[in-house]
Amino acid sequence: MTTALAVRNLRKSFGGLQVTSSVNLLVEAGERRLIIGPNGAGKTTLFNLITGEIPPDAGSIALFERDITRVPSRRRTHLGIGRTYQIITLFPRETLLRNVTLSLLGLSPRRWNPIVRLDRQASLVRDAHEVLARLGLEALADRPVAETSYGERRRVEIAMALAQKPRVLLLDEPFAGLSLEERRDVLRLVTGIPRDVTIVMIEHDMDVALDFAERITVLHFGEVVVEGTRAEVVAHPRTREIYLGE
């Protein structure tokens, strides 16, 4: 089995605060991995380290056995890492179609072209429509993001990440702020992603997330405290201690 993502002895401090201490994480290709932990456990920081938004103090990150620890953040996207944000980060003045087109354009050499019209780039526009249709957003393609609901924006977040056909997809709390029905919709969407995409997800909603995950990693104060299958993690006394204070 190929290792899609290998994080070894990763450490990060902000001043005197150690937010990630010697984190090790091995995610197999095609795996669905859930990362849980209380607020401040360092989950989003771990994503930021993996995507290169912040540099680690020590340790290494490998994507399909290629060391990417020193690779700039934008290059990691080109190598196949996609992500969504816990706090929705879209282009509110632009339409849904333009948001997804911008995502597609990010990997295309055409992004530097100052002469042609973007809306006449037929292949980009067609692909963007296809992605929106896959996520059930086609009817809203020409609507500005600012005029859409929160649930629709969550789906646009995922659409933008999926548009880039990532090999490893990092989902940062994709169910946050959604109604029960919207959560089911998004879960259906995420479970429908083909197996050639490895998914690592941070989520607080255990009911929804446990159904999705094959393996679970529990982070606490920047350390991996438990890792295993659903049953192993749920039964582990440290998990119960962290979540229930037992």
Add this chain to the structure above:
Amino acid sequence: MKRFALAAALVVLATVPLWVGSTYYVNIASQILFYAVFALAVNVLAGYAGLVSLGHAGLFGIAAYAAAKIMTSGHGHLAVAAGALAVTLAAAAVFAVLALRGTGLGFVMITVALGQIVWGVAYRWISLTNGDNGITISGRPSPFGLSLASPRGFYWATLAVFLLAVASMAVFVASPFGASVRGTRDQPRRMNALGYHVWMIRFLAFVLSGFWTGVAGLLYLYYNQFVSPQAVTLTASAEALLMVISGGTATLLGPITGAALVVVMKNVASAYIERWNFVLGAIFVAIVVFMPEGLVPGVARLVRRSPLR
């Protein structure tokens, strides 16, 4: 309808020297056009890239001074234009590398400092710039046999350059690169995560802005046939920024409208109103209060909401 309005605007602009009568007003129209080119250049950064520069008069002045120096050393107009633009592009690249060390207020302050350095050089390096006395040139070019010596000829040449600037801006705004620049304004973090080189996009936007600022500076020199430190003051940078903000940032018509407003107030209203600066200030305050998005988007909003529509 849009095409008809565009054609009508072109006809009106092309015939200005034929119906305004007075040479004075033809010159005012020329000033509006080259200041509009300057404002469009500032708009690339302030409007589309979200980077507010208060040092662009420095680049404007570098173009004018470089052209004046090349011309007074005996070179022809082609060498003057090419040399001045090359120097301005190089200066814009240096400005960009330094200013892009920061964003937001940091960027503004670095551009202020760079603009002030240019002003200091223009004012104090007398052997190079002739200090406060400035540099005078004689003669305007005659491209393709069309003499720019007359106000009419100069107006039409400036109009051609202005239309080229507007067309190039329209193409840039609609292009993938234009969308990338706007993306770095709205969500730089997201753009980076999508695979864009945010710094490089901003750098290229700065250089593009510098190019059109250089073109405007060159036209300014040919118009006045003189350049002095007055052209590179902080006030001149602020004025260009006010043109953009008052007309409407991130629009094509906004900076043009803003340039027209400022030039008319400075040249025409000042002939009738002694305290014209006060009036200009009051107009800016009124725009900020009643149309914070600028005149062009503000009027468009009123039209959209009009019950007569």
